[in-house]
Amino acid sequence: MTPDLIADLRAFGAAAMKEWRLLRRYPARMFGFLFWPIALPLAYVYQARGYAGGSQAAVEAFAQRAGTAEIAGFLFLGWAAYMWLSMILWGPGTALREEQVRGSLEALFITPASRLVVLFGPVVSQILWALWMFAVVGGALVLLYGVPISPLAALRAVGVVMVAVPALYGLGALFATVVLRFGEVGALVQVVRGLFTVFCGMTFPIVILPEWGRALALALPPTYLIGDLRSVLLTSSNLVSLAPSLVMMLALGIGLCGFAIVAFRRTERFARRGGSLAQY
Amino acid sequence: MTLELRAALAVARKELQIVRRYPLQLINEVAQPLYQFLLPSLLLGATFYVGGRAIGLQASAGTEDLAGYLFLGMVVGGLVAAVFWDMAFGIKREMDAGTLEPMWLTPTRPETTVLGRALSGLALSLLASAILVAVGILFFGAAIAGALLAAVPALLLASVSMIGVGYGIASLVMVMRDPNFMIDATSFTFSSLSGVAFPVTVLPAFIQPICYLLPTTYAVDLLRYYALGTRPLLAPGLEWAALVAFAAVSVVLGLRVFLRTEHRMRVQGTTGQY
Amino acid sequence: MTPTNGGPAIEAVGLVKEFERGRRTIWQRLRREPDRRERFRAVDGVDLRVDRGEIFGVLGPNGAGKTTTMKMLATLLEPTIGTARVLGFDVVRDPREVRRRMGAVLSDGRSLYWKLTARENLEYFAALYHVPPAEQRARIAGALTAVKLDDRADDYVERYSTGMRQRLVLARALLPDPELLLLDEPTVGLDPQASRDLRDRVRDLKAQGRTVLLTTHYMEEADQLCDRIAIVDHGRIVALDTPAGLKRTIAATEVVHLEIAAGATDAALLGRLERAAGSLARQEREDGSLQVTVHVRSARDFVPLAFDAAHAEEAAIRHVEVVPVTLEDVFISLTGRALRE
Numbered sequence: 040m041t042p043d044l045i046a047d048l049r050a051f052g053a054a055a056m057k058e059w060r061l062l063r064r065y066p067a068r069m070f071g072f073l074f075w076p077i078a079l080p081l082a083y084v085y086q087a088r089g090y091a092g093g094s095q096a097a098v099e100a101f102a103q104r105a106g107t108a109e110i111a112g113f114l115f116l117g118w119a120a121y122m123w124l125s126m127i128l129w130g131p132g133t134a135l136r137e138e139q140v141r142g143s144l145e146a147l148f149i150t151p152a153s154r155l156v157v158l159f160g161p162v163v164s165q166i167l168w169a170l171w172m173f174a175v176v177g178g179a180l181v182l183l184y185g186v187p188i189s190p191l192a193a194l195r196a197v198g199v200v201m202v203a204v205p206a207l208y209g210l211g212a213l214f215a216t217v218v219l220r221f222g223e224v225g226a227l228v229q230v231v232r233g234l235f236t237v238f239c240g241m242t243f244p245i246v247i248l249p250e251w252g253r254a255l256a257l258a259l260p261p262t263y264l265i266g267d268l269r270s271v272l273l274t275s276s277n278l279v280s281l282a283p284s285l286v287m288m289l290a291l292g293i294g295l296c297g298f299a300i301v302a303f304r305r306t307e308r309f310a311r312r313g314g315s316l317a318q319y
Numbered sequence: 320m321t322l323e324l325r326a327a328l329a330v331a332r333k334e335l336q337i338v339r340r341y342p343l344q345l346i347n348e349v350a351q352p353l354y355q356f357l358l359p360s361l362l363l364g365a366t367f368y369v370g371g372r373a374i375g376l377q378a379s380a381g382t383e384d385l386a387g388y389l390f391l392g393m394v395v396g397g398l399v400a401a402v403f404w405d406m407a408f409g410i411k412r413e414m415d416a417g418t419l420e421p422m423w424l425t426p427t428r429p430e431t432t433v434l435g436r437a438l439s440g441l442a443l444s445l446l447a448s449a450i451l452v453a454v455g456i457l458f459f460g461a462a463i464a465g466a467l468l469a470a471v472p473a474l475l476l477a478s479v480s481m482i483g484v485g486y487g488i489a490s491l492v493m494v495m496r497d498p499n500f501m502i503d504a505t506s507f508t509f510s511s512l513s514g515v516a517f518p519v520t521v522l523p524a525f526i527q528p529i530c531y532l533l534p535t536t537y538a539v540d541l542l543r544y545y546a547l548g549t550r551p552l553l554a555p556g557l558e559w560a561a562l563v564a565f566a567a568v569s570v571v572l573g574l575r576v577f578l579r580t581e582h583r584m585r586v587q588g589t590t591g592q593y
Numbered sequence: 594m595t596p597t598n599g600g601p602a603i604e605a606v607g608l609v610k611e612f613e614r615g616r617r618t619i620w621q622r623l624r625r626e627p628d629r630r631e632r633f634r635a636v637d638g639v640d641l642r643v644d645r646g647e648i649f650g651v652l653g654p655n656g657a658g659k660t661t662t663m664k665m666l667a668t669l670l671e672p673t674i675g676t677a678r679v680l681g682f683d684v685v686r687d688p689r690e691v692r693r694r695m696g697a698v699l700s701d702g703r704s705l706y707w708k709l710t711a712r713e714n715l716e717y718f719a720a721l722y723h724v725p726p727a728e729q730r731a732r733i734a735g736a737l738t739a740v741k742l743d744d745r746a747d748d749y750v751e752r753y754s755t756g757m758r759q760r761l762v763l764a765r766a767l768l769p770d771p772e773l774l775l776l777d778e779p780t781v782g783l784d785p786q787a788s789r790d791l792r793d794r795v796r797d798l799k800a801q802g803r804t805v806l807l808t809t810h811y812m813e814e815a816d817q818l819c820d821r822i823a824i825v826d827h828g829r830i831v832a833l834d835t836p837a838g839l840k841r842t843i844a845a846t847e848v849v850h851l852e853i854a855a856g857a858t859d860a861a862l863l864g865r866l867e868r869a870a871g872s873l874a875r876q877e878r879e880d881g882s883l884q885v886t887v888h889v890r891s892a893r894d895f896v897p898l899a900f901d902a903a904h905a906e907e908a909a910i911r912h913v914e915v916v917p918v919t920l921e922d923v924f925i926s927l928t929g930r931a932l933r934e
Binding site for chain 3 (some may be wrong): 322325326328329330332333336337340341416417418420421422423424425426429432476585586587588
């Protein structure tokens with residue numbers, strides 16, 4: 040390991056620690072990590088009850104399209120992925136822009152730390168919260184709905200989440216770069232979240248979508264994450280049977296991370312030429 | 320009285336002027352409910368279709384018009400969001416921006432400035448809702464009958480009640496250091512329990528009484544009753560009476576809480592803090 | 594500007610404001626535990642009388658209680674003890690009457706709406722100040738002219754410089770055509786030119802017959818602008834007089850600053866200097882040298898004595914500076930500290 044690499048790893052750790060400290064200063068927000076993973080999917084479970092209306096035919100229609108009759112499990116897992124994506128977009132996705140608005144971006148850029156630290160540093164502390172959120176969802180499914188989740192299935196789910204990490208955080212890094220370049224935050228986050236909500240099958244099986252919708256869905260990493268999570272936890276699929284999907288997700292992840300790095304370097308060069316690192 | 324009303328309208332006008340200068344945000348007022356709630360819900364509902372029909376919803380609510388059901392729910396959902404985020408949370412934004420103190424230095428009553436924010440929030444929400452309902456009719460086949468207009472007074476009464484609720488929530492916002500989660504969670508819970516997204520009859524029995532304590536429950540129920548012919552929760556006459564009662568009580572109570580909190584802030588000197 | 598009944602513009606008697614330090618958690622409140630938070634007095638018994646038509650300054654370091662006093666007079670804060678009447682109205686019993694007649698600058702340009710133009714900001718606040726609709730246009734035009742922002746009235750505030758924003762904040766305070774203006778540190782954060790501009794605007798206000806209560810920690814500003822000044826420290830007024838009157842309290846007309854490269858015989862040297870000057874206003878070690886300040890009637894008489902004292906103690910005087918007595922010197926003589934510490 041070169042000295043520079045060691046220093047960068049230390050810088051990663053410091054960036055993660057900074058994010059953790061900032062998060063701890065808002066204890067009320069920590070309640071959110073307990074409330075939303077349960078409340079949001081629960082609202083959709085009640086919606087599903089309304090749409091089922093006690094009709095066996097309606098429930099069977101759902102099971103046939105979704106591949107499972109575990110409606111609660113289906114919805115909880117979809118929303119878990121949505122919440123993780125939201126955390127990424129609002130967290131690492133906006134971190135650079137927030138540094139710029141605060142006036143601290145320049146201070147980061149004049150350090151010798153690798154730009155990867157700046158881009159991916161906030162991610163590290165966030166993964167722990169993501170895992171916590173998945174644990175809450177899993178716990179809710181087992182305790183509230185009696186969905187049987189074996190330890191092996193849970194481990195497989197962790198495996199799926201880990202494979203999804205490059206894809207989702209690559210998305211977050213790319214988003215951060217776009218936001219830094221163009222300045223808009225809130226509205227962009229909503230649009231991207233909306234795009235994924237509609238096309239990634241968070242509340243429905245993507246077979247419902249028209250053909251063009253399905254094609255778009257298959258180009259988005261969260262689609263694979265949600266589908267694979269549902270498969271391992273609700274239909275006891277193993278990772279081998281999901282290999283094509285996992286490989287696709289990994290490939291998308293590597294591509295997105297690479298693209299994000301290139302885009303970020305270009306944005307940085309543009310900002311250095313135009314002096315916009317300190318502007319907002 | 321005229322001067323206070325003029326001040327309230329000036330606050331509303333100022334809010335709308337600022338919003339106009341963020342065009343993406345304006346578009347989001349219509350787009351966000353669509354992609355964050357309506358489309359996912361419609362697609363979920365479609366997964367339960369049998370032979371292209373929402374027979375499950377027919378059984379639970381008395382209508383097969385899924386789009387109509389959801390888009391009308393969104394009208395009241397928008398009202399709740401406007402009160403929680405524009406009216407109540409708006410105070411926090413003013414505090415953070417440093418503009419609250421200068422407003423409270425004027426002879427205009429603080430509660431009037433809060434009312435002004437409610438007016439702009441409700442106006443925007445109403446406009447967005449009208450556009451959304453049109454979208455629902457034109458693109459999603461919502462068959463909303465003209466009798467919907469008979470339910471408009473219900474919306475007005477619910478708005479008055481919600482202004483009272485908004486004063487209460489604004490009081491909490493003023494004393495909390497970080498009210499984001501509180502606003503987010505209570506707004507979401509309020510909407511959910513009002514039946515914006517699903518019939519409240521599917522909720523567990525011990526929760527349902529809470530739904531009957533919310534004015535918005537009756538507003539959304541009457542909207543759907545008149546527009547879609549759904550099965551009402553109570554006799555419509557009773558629901559109208561409940562709305563009137565809520566409107567009368569809620570504003571008085573909410574204002575009282577707000578004025579006490581505002582006085583406390585002046586004693587403790589927290590008007591300029593953020 | 595329609596003057597109210599006669600009498601002073603501001604009359605405060607025994608004003609006290611106490612705050613609690615620390616937080617009381619929800620659990621403590623629910624369990625009704627006794628409130629053990631430390632109470633401290635930000636304002637500790639202030640008596641103040643500001644006559645109509647004068648510019649009255651409140652001078653003191655950060656944390657002296659200036660802003661807290663202003664906020665009580667502006668009705669943003671309720672006094673813990675004591676009374677205050679502004680333009681004849683009690684600030685606790687009749688706050689709206691006070692607000693109708695008063696304009697205040699208690700914050701900086703952050704208290705404007707940056708996504709609105711200057712004119713739009715003023716239109717908004719004119720409504721909040723209950724400016725009659727028929728008078729609104731003229732009032733806004735007058736306010737903009739008073740602060741020399743006419744030509745930029747239709748630009749977004751986000752494009753303004755800091756100085757322009759501060760002037761716009763002053764324009765906002767002029768909307769109710771107030772008899773009294775409260776200005777809390779109005780030139781903080783402004784460059785010298787912008788500060789000078791703002792001070793000119795304040796003089797114009799006095800020329801129009803308005804009363805101005807101004808807080809500052811810049812003694813030059815207080816000296817130049819104010820008819821009378823109250824010096825505050827730790828929540829109390831420690832002196833109150835005209836600027837000239839305050840300077841006379843020192844019984845000196847000149848201030849001599851000495852920088853001495855001294856050794857281990859500080860005490861002996863300081864003793865000699867004190868005998869020569871009568872007293873030492875200030876002495877401290879800084880970067881290896883001794884900094885001494887004395888107030889004297891004649892620097893011409895004292896300086897040779899200072900050199901003699903240094904020579905006797907084998908010390909070398911590196912630098913001598915002679916300046917007229919300032920309010921800072923008055924503050925040091927009263928409190929033993931500088932305004933900027």
